[in-house]
Amino acid sequence: MEALRLYVRLVRLSMQARLQYRADFIMGMLNIIALNAINLGLIGIIVYRFVDINGWIVWELFFLYCLWLLGHCLYSLFFWHFWEMEEYIVHGTFDQFLLRPASPFIQYMGREVQYIGFADMSVAIAGLVLAYTNLHLHWSLAQWLFFPVVVISGTLIETALTLMMACIAFWTGRSSMAINLVMEFNVLVQHYPIDIFGVWFRVLVTGIIPVAFMNYYPALMLLGKIDPQSPTAWLGYISPLVALILIAIASVVWRLALQRYSSSGG
């Protein structure tokens, strides 16, 4: 509880600093919305020509895209600055988090709240509502309960993966390219159903960098595309489990990384 109070305090301070630049805030939001609109436009154009991609019609693809985005927006709101951790490590400014009598993780998290997450969120919610109505979905109570669990799982999966990649910087001093690599798989999984890709790609995004659990597998279930006969049908339900396992691994990696840290001095 103490940790949460501290976090909220830190975030309030960083928000106050950030909101001084109001024009920047508005530009950031508008540009993120434009970026998503163009991405969805591209998917729309492909499907406009071909009716569907491997059996996924346009609204199903939008659903896939926006389900990923909704999980992602919570990640980018709270954890986006993992991406900048290497700067703190290279310059030795990471010391400040170790000197104060509070969890370094909470302190680092409290550095920033990335407001652009709100732009992603508005696109994601609008897209999901449109997809839900246009696909004439009628979710059962179980599906409605499963939906927020999926979203949070998505956030945790992305957060854990990014944190692990960011920790690489404790050993090598650089990590942003490793985060970009995970992001690249994310982008492919967000845009296209993974069943169009080859086997090794599907194995990779299921078992090694399991980003497919952010949207693809749960979407199969939520869109009623799951084939109960299929031997892999259970994959649609285990996103929360995958998220918990990843978080556990990430926290071990984080602890190892902190032990490893030696200030670059200066």
Added chain:
Amino acid sequence: MKIFWSFARQTFQFIAAYRFDFFMEFVLAVVRMYGIYWVWRILYTQRPGAFGVTLEQMTTYGVMGMALEMFIWSRPQWYMANQIKSGAIDTDLMKPLDFHLYMLARSVGEMFIGVGVLGLPALLIAYIFLGVQFPPNVAAGLLFVLSLILGFLLLFHLNFLLGSLAVVAMDIRHISWAYFSVVRFLGGQIVPLWLFPPFVAAIAEVLPFKGTYYIPISIYIGRLTGMDAIRALGFQIVWLVVLVLLSRLLWSAAHRRLVVQGG
């Protein structure tokens, strides 16, 4: 000219220091090529008639769109934004070379690095594993190279214009996100213009962006041939002239407005 090359060489050495980043960048490029290859392959098997080209041409287009990024992408805008923000731009303005040319020299250096370290190895992967074809004949190959150089120059000037905005806007990070997707979309990097709905195609046809990816690759796969290819090169040249003039104009206006912070 000698000064120009020495600046280009300097950039080459600077970037060569970041080997790990380049390796990761290379992996990224391979992932992107692989992804787009399967998208077009699946769509093609669904409706072969809808493309107007063969499966090999279509996958070649897609993979080349990703591979050519390393050939034509330059980043003068980041350098300009950083220098303006930190105030270090004043040392650039004192250099014995016109600023616009200096930026071009830097970008040429970056491009050679990108091509040597990333572009050519990525193409090799594309030829061996992703079934990318060669141009149908020597003439198409030569026109492609010419068109690619024009594409590089076009994109450089678009980026330079974005960088000049930094004088007014200070922070171009946010604008650049939307800007990149516009270039990729209207430039036809992912989806070629002939697959666009008529309304969007009409817009993309007249804007300079299609000179970056769409024209070089269409010439490469043999979709644009003969007089059409020549006309497309003409289109690139006309826009290049316009953008060069615009860059000179905007930069000299920005230069006058430039306020160097700190110091």
